[in-house]
Amino acid sequence: MNTASFPPDHRGKEVLISTLYPLGGNYGGLAQAYALQEVIRGLGFSVRTIDSAGKFSSGRVAARKIRRLLRERITRQQLPLELDETRTASVQESTRRFVRERMRTIDLFGLSRARRDVTLQQTHAIVVGSDQVWRGGYADVRQQLLDYAVGHDLIRMSYAASFGADHLVRYSPRLIAQSARLARAFDAISVREDTGVDLCARHWGVQADHHVDPTLLLKVEDYRSLIETSPEPVTRRSGGIFVYVLDRSESANAVVHDLERSLGLESFDILPPPARSLTSFDRQPGRFRMKPVEAWLAAFADADYVVTDSFHGTVFSIIFNKPFIALGNRSRGLARFRSLLASVGLEERLFDSESFPGTLPPDPDWSRVNERVAAGRELGLHYLMRLLNDRRCS
Incomplete structure (x- = not known):
């Protein structure tokens, strides 16, 4: 990325990115965090992404356990075990390697209060986003609205931050009031979904811009370069149906089987099986290890078709120009x-697995889709350049 238009005195200024953390357990979350860091670094700034361990109160831990039990009863499926720190590190060995080797991070909330204040005093801007940073239950909303930076003279902004839904999820009246006060202190707010614009106006009384996910700010060549430079072996495939389905169900499996028959292709996936017991996990820990991020990207690059229930699975199908549902x-x-697919004119590719008609939509007009992606990329880059080039904090 050409940064020649940036004044030299802006190069090296520290920018922090605040997304969902800790990093490592989700391919899409890693991809968007990497992409936003790469873009801001390409604009000439020194940038680090906050990567602190999640800290939950006993009440929140109990609430998570209750929600887990309810979900198991509703779906009538046993959910994967919640692993301890050591076993989680084993599962995420390759994805955490990606964080260590491909990104710069900071454990901001592992610092003492004094050291954190010094870091914030030296910070030019904090960019919140992307991912579901403003979805209650997924993140500490107040923290993702920078309550810890009150009183510091820095640029507060978001980029493609998401509420994760078309309504506020798990916001109490008190949290709505607190989050509105914090949001009004931002210099600019950017959201990922068109519905987020309305939520910001209605509940926070602030104007928000609508921008594409950070992964769409990079080009397909950037992701192919990651695959080609992977420090770990990446299995390449000669086509097939890539199944990236996070919540496998009988109906989702039926859709995959229908596609195999209609397309005459075999399906493959790369997700490790869920661990059902600690005994089975400890007997074969490598069986439950996530594949490298580069292998995940290669699966999109090599596939003939993609089936996914993942937001970022949909995004990368678009990036690699793969027909998908x-x-x-x-x-x-x-x-x-809905917001993503409407922005590129592919609304007809969203289905309910419970009522999949079996008839596939025609392949996308990729030249038209790519034009829309390029237009969204330009808007997003212009927004970041304009805000980060603010000299207030010089």
């Missing part, structure tokens, strides 16, 4: 899919 995942939020 997106299975609506109501529990994870449909607003994200």
Whole structure:
């Protein structure tokens, strides 16, 4: 990226990115965090992404356990085990390697209060986003609205931040009031979904811009370069149906089988199986290890077709120009899919796995889709350049 238009005195200024953390457990979350860091670094700034361990109160831990039990009863499926720190590190060995080797991070909340204040005093801007940073239950909303930076003279902004739904999820009246006060202190707010613009106006009384996910700010060549420079072996495939479905169900499996028959292709996936017991995990820990991020990207690059219920699975199908169907995942939020697909004119590719008609939509007009992606990329880059080039904090 050409940064020649930036004044020399802006190069090296420290920018922090605040997304969902800790990093490592989700391919899409890693991809968007990497992309935003790469873009801001390309604009000439020194940039680090906050990567602190999640800290939950006993009440929140209990609430998570209750929600887990309810979900198991509703779906009638045993959910994967919640692993301890050591076993989680084993599962995320390759994805955490990606964080260490491909990104610059800071454990901001592992610092003492005094050291954190010194870091914030030296910070030019904090960019919140992307991902579902303003979805209650997924993140500490107040923290993702920079309550810890009150009193510091720095640029507060978001980029493609997401509420994860078309309504406020798990916001109490008190949290709505607190979050509105914090949001009004931002210099600029950018959201990922068109519904987020309305939520910001209605509940926070602030104007928000609508921008594409950070992964779309990079080009397909950038991701191919990651695959080609992977420090770990990456299995390449000669086509097939890439199944990237986070919530496998009988109906989702039926859709995959229908596609195999109609397309005459075999399906493959790369997600490790869920661990059902600690005994089985400890007997074969490598079986449950996530593949490298580069292998995940290669699966999109090599596939003939993609089936996914993941937002970022849909994004990377678009980036690699692969025909796909997106299975609506109501529990994870449909607003994200609808907004993304509408922005590139591919609304007809969103289906409910419970009522999949079996008839595939025609392949996309990729030249038209790519034009829309390029236009969104330009708007996003212009927004970041304009805000980060603010000299207030010089």
